[in-house]
Amino acid sequence: MVQLHARTKNVTSYRVIYGDTDQMGVVYYANYLRWFEQGRSEFLRQIGLPYKTIEEQGLHFPVTEVSCRYFKSAHYDDVITIATQLTSVGRATLNFDYTISREGDSASLASGSTRHACVDADGRITRIPSNLAERLARVLVTPTESTEH
Amino acid sequence: MVQLHARTKNVTSYRVIYGDTDQMGVVYYANYLRWFEQGRSEFLRQIGLPYKTIEEQGLHFPVTEVSCRYFKSAHYDDVITIATQLTSVGRATLNFDYTISREGDSASLASGSTRHACVDADGRITRIPSNLAERLARVLVTPTESTEH
Amino acid sequence: MVQLHARTKNVTSYRVIYGDTDQMGVVYYANYLRWFEQGRSEFLRQIGLPYKTIEEQGLHFPVTEVSCRYFKSAHYDDVITIATQLTSVGRATLNFDYTISREGDSASLASGSTRHACVDADGRITRIPSNLAERLARVLVTPTESTEH
């Protein structure tokens, strides 16, 4: 269902610069986490909840866990595609999944996930406000959907 | 057994600079992967196998998987401690474990692991040469040891 | 003169991520040099000489000097605009100028320049090949043009 899919997945892109590479001639592994961040930032903007606005309301979603598997290398000047989905919304947690691919040949480069805690302005873990939780729940990818791609 | 322990674990440190932090006032999550790299680089140097020398022999150990759990935030000017252990040596793979703590209060900040493939100069996965595999196996932390700390 | 202007200036953009900021809540000063690199990379692509192609011919243009003046801060989620011009082509050197502005309010954030040496595959300084020098000379901004904006 196209409309739903559009709601539940964000696709954004980035062109690799020299500064992202290391002396193996490929993108340094830590930089994929910058791409994950770009992906979830664009995901939140797409669903009408820019992270900047969330922060202005005194909430933060720091990463509490990250994992990434690397399949193929990204190279200088590659345009990479970041696909992001929200996979769970808990009382005070969120989980995102990411897939990184190369635009030119559609090669799958990496996949990963992040887990986030909801914290207030004082850094204390806090329940996700109900209006925010509801909006997030609406764009949550269901297990069935997530197996589609 | 102190002597063995000294052989199988590397402890190194790093002082957080401003450029490592983000606008939440804490170290950006991707930078922990730089610390993991510093940790395994010092681990390999400590056991007499500097990574630079390994590369000069035409071998590379790119990261194929990484995971990190974040417990507490690292802040500007903190001196953090990186403890690194080698947890497995396969035919063409290595696994390292890392724990990140703060020197001042010994707070545990994060823990993580990386998995590496052994690749040759052409980027093909290759068996770890036997002399290298043997030297690595000698410093491998056993399950019993690793549960000690 | 619009057509000439289009040839001699590249304008590209970038959205600031969290990882670019520091604990002052603004983009860390070193990251502007990443933007300069993005700017000159897009400039070279625009004139039909992608840097990747230049490198495939065994030439590199490492930075030998950089300067940057910072007027206003860039913030998280700002879309910044990078305008790049080639300001001189010597026997074995290139100079680029950059201006960084914010897309939203057109605020001028920073300006800077880089100087590059032409080096061959062995890292020796070498004369810019004449065909490359000619193509670069054609897109060189003249003093008159550069004072226009």
Add this chain to the structure above:
Amino acid sequence: MVQLHARTKNVTSYRVIYGDTDQMGVVYYANYLRWFEQGRSEFLRQIGLPYKTIEEQGLHFPVTEVSCRYFKSAHYDDVITIATQLTSVGRATLNFDYTISREGDSASLASGSTRHACVDADGRITRIPSNLAERLARVLVTPTESTEH
């Protein structure tokens, strides 16, 4: 005069990690600005004015200008030395000079400078408080001293 010299110059070091390099096999040019920051941070600590403490008093010294000249490349695993001096203290400005060298062969790799504005908690340029200005003036390198090395 040894004692004065010790007061007016800070020397600190850093070992290059893989993540600092780019595909030319050398340290990416923007990362030198991280070293400048490390240098001035250690300089301020050495003279008893850690930047963290300055910030806790509601003052910041953001960079308003930077320049760097690159002489030789820094490589993976090099231990580089950062020498930092304070070269001027104005009403609301500071200037630092930096020289980057390689520990192994003492090769001079780069030199640069930064200019800083003194801003208050609201980001407004403000006069450097007199007690701070006096302490900084005491460690200011004079033109004669700075030409010595």
